[in-house]
Amino acid sequence: MYKVNLHPSIDAIPADLWDGLCGTGYPFLRHAFLHTLELTGSVGEGTGWQPLHALVTDNNDHPVMAIPLYIKSHSWGEYVFDWAWADAYQRNGLHYYPKLVNAIPFTPATGPRFGSSLPLATAVELLPGILDQIMQEVDASSWHCLFPQPDVIETAPSATHPRLGSQYHWFNQGYANFDDFLARFNSRKRKSVRRERRKVSEQEIQLISLTGEAIKPHHLEQFYRFYQATYLKRGRQGYLAPDFFHQLHQQMADQMLLIMAEDQGQAVAAALYFIGKDCLYGRYWGCLEHYDSLHFEACYYQGIDYCIQQGLDRFDPGAQGEHKIQRGFEPVRTWSLHRMAHPDFNRAVGEFVHEEQQHMELQIEELRTWLPFKQPDT
DSSP states (O other), rough: EEEEEEEGGGGGOHHHHHHHHHHHSSGGHHHHHHHHHTTTSSSBBBTTTTOOHHHHHHHOOEEEEEEEEEEEOOTTTOSSSHHHHHHHHHHHHOOOOSSESSSSSSSOOOOSSSSSSOOOOHHHHHHHHHHHHHHHHOOOSEEEEOOHHHHHHHHHTSSSSEEEEEEEEOOOSSSSSSHHHHHTTTTTHHHHHEEEEEEEEHTTTEEEEEEEEOOHHHHHHHHHHHHHHHHHHTTOSSSSSSSEEEEEEHHHHEEEEEEEETTTTEEEEEEEEEOOSSSEEEEEEESOOOOOHHHHIIIIIIHHHHHHHHHHHHEEEEEGGGGGGGGEEEEEEEEEEEESSSSHHHHHHHHHHHHHHHHHHHHHHHHTTTOOOTTTTT
């Protein structure tokens, strides 16, 4: 028998206990990352992301499972879009919010959505029941597990509904260098990538790679200006508070990679990555003005270079962007898991995601034909 203990702040759970269960190889599940979100007000009161983290204990009151959870009053910052479901609830006189979300805020990066000392199969099997219990306790309309690893989906009970999405990831095939990677491309696409990289150098843009303590406060201040500028172009503010990156750097500098772009010694753009155990995560980008092909260089090619140099297996550059395919990023399946408290809506959502999955599977297969790699017989 297991007991679920709920905490309205990650600080109520000791960092060594949380990280002991969750590990530190996936940077976004670290206590430091979640703590910094709360410390800087990026989540919490007034943001629509109210923390309610779960610590599960066994019969001996020993912690065996840690789950990051949030009560949501909107659907922003999730990257799995359920606005139509919320509208359907409203049209039927029902409240969709609050809902319960098992996710990393503002982070559409597949990875573990809990940490546990239990056998993985046992923990995965327990998760839906735990979320059901919490959903009822907080009177939420539903719960949603966003971007979990596939094992969560494979063992999900029939009353929960897996939803298929897609992203574009790069995979390291033991490349010796970037040219070795390009050797897999057909001639036309290979020339295209080389032309993009050449355009950046022809504009005399210098790319500087910084990690750990080499990232200084002024670099982060410059980066935040770029980050906000990207959102302002869309008429919005960035989700993360001004002090977020400074505070995070104090605790997780070893897992941060900052690519600064300079024009005649002046910073003009930047991309921020996070370094996992075997994966590089491209997360944030910003610039003050347009430079031809600079986005591709800073956000994609620099990341590929880093993965090759460091021997990382995979590069997850973030959500969306079919233009990544012609640059060697392969379509991959991403998942979310959903359950509605209302039985009729739960059935309707199940039917919807089942039909949607059939279309998504066809789309993924079609997108794979866009890859730039040479055919085996050529």
